[in-house]
Amino acid sequence: MYTTDQYEGVLAETISIIGHQGETVYAYFARPLGAGPFPGVVLAHHMPGWDEWYKEATLRFARQGYLALCPNLYYRVGHGSPEDVAAKARAQGGVDDDQAVGDLAGAGAFLRGLPLSNGKVGIFGTCSGGRHAYLAACRTAAFDAVVDCWGGRVMMSDEELTPRQPVSPLNYTQDLACPLLGLFGEEDSSPTPEQVALHERELKRLGKTYEFHMYPNAGHGFFYQHRPNYRQEQAVDGWNKLFTFLGKHLLAGAR
Amino acid sequence: MCSMIAEQIKIDGCGKGAGGWFDLREADVSYDHPFNAPFEHALNIDFVNESMGPGARVAVELSAEAARELALTILATLDRAEAGGFLNKR
Incomplete structure (x- = not known):
């Protein structure tokens, strides 16, 4: 405790x-000063891009004692303001799943390889980033815990x-080989409570380790303090649950 | 992306962006998260020129109702122009 x-x-x-x-991509890296060792967290940014909210979230993880790394998943789309770049990515139908997973796994490997690392790395994402975080946690061995916040289209129909x-x-x-935390809102349309x-x-059928929390009076993106969907009470509780979960899985058994 | 509902068409015209007027070549139409409009999803239109990079963009984010009204108004306006013999005169 501080x-x-x-x-x-x-x-x-x-x-x-x-x-x-x-391939080389840019990433925003924030870490506590000191010799560590520290756990790591990769941040998979949301559809609106590698934006101010994600830079602030990266700093937040660092202030909580994590090596935090947020790669620009739209790096190959080109450069401009975060909104202009994200708009172009939106028009292209989003980023390729293989590419996103590759970039996120690379970010995880970077953190794990640091002399400051405690050997544990988690991944966090919201919106499309929640989906990408889940994909990366399932398809690679790069992560020791995953946090999916309202990731839409984790369940896709053939038409999608x-x-x-x-x-x-x-x-x-x-x-999926690591514990999963899922935070969702009852009023969300993607994912709907039925999809969650x-x-x-x-997850139950396959015997996976997970905890899901479905918040009443909350929809999509209830952490985003700059958007009308922000829900103070649910966001505070969600952040608390998130850091408790990561502390449990990324600090225990560390080297 | 969360909805993945996006279409692109080729267009011909001009738009005024942050750096002034530029030639428009494409319009990207999506129903997905807006950046600024206070909705979870919006009908977004980005008038762009991809050859000039991501910054060559004129953006609007509309409610579904506003977008439908706009589309109908555009068509009605073009019908009046056609009826008046103004189309095909550049």
Whole structure:
């Protein structure tokens, strides 16, 4: 627990990391000052892009004692304001799932390889980032815990599949090898409570370690303090549950 | 993306962006999360010129009702122009 007589320090900067197929992408990296060892968290940004909210969230994880790394999943779309770049990604039908997973796994490998690392790395994402975080946790061995906040289209119908998103993430659930925390809102339309219930049923069937929380009076994006969907009470509780979950799984058994 | 409902068409015209007027080449139409409009989803239209990079963009984010009304109004306006013999005169 922090007390006011402790020293605090955070270093935050843009760096380059190796992502999908060995390609370089930019990432926002924030870490506590000190020798560590620290657990790591990769942040999978949401549909609105590598934006101010995600930079602030990266800092928040660092201030909580995590090596926090948020890769720009739209790096290959081009450069401009975060909104302009995200709009172009939206028009292209989003990023390729393989590419996103490759970039996120690269971010995880970067954190795990740091001398400051305690050997444990989690992944967090909201909106499309929640979906990407779930995909990365299922399809790679890069992560020791995953937090999916209202990730839409984890369950996709055949009609929703595209060349960029060719497989419903739910189909990879059998490969999920780390604990999962899911935070959702009852008023969300993507994912709906019915879709979350079906996802939970599959996790149960496969004997996965997970905890889901469905918040009343909340919809999509209830953490976003700059948007009308922000819900103060649910957001505070959600952040608390998130840090409790990550602390449990990323600090225990660390090297 | 959360809804993945997005379409692109080729267009011909001009738009005024942050840097002034530029030639428009494409319009990206989506029903997905807006960046600024206070809705969970919006009908978003990005008038762009992809050859000029992501910044060559004129954006609108509309409620579904407003978008339908706009679409009908555009068509009605073009019908009047056609009836008046104004179309095909550039």
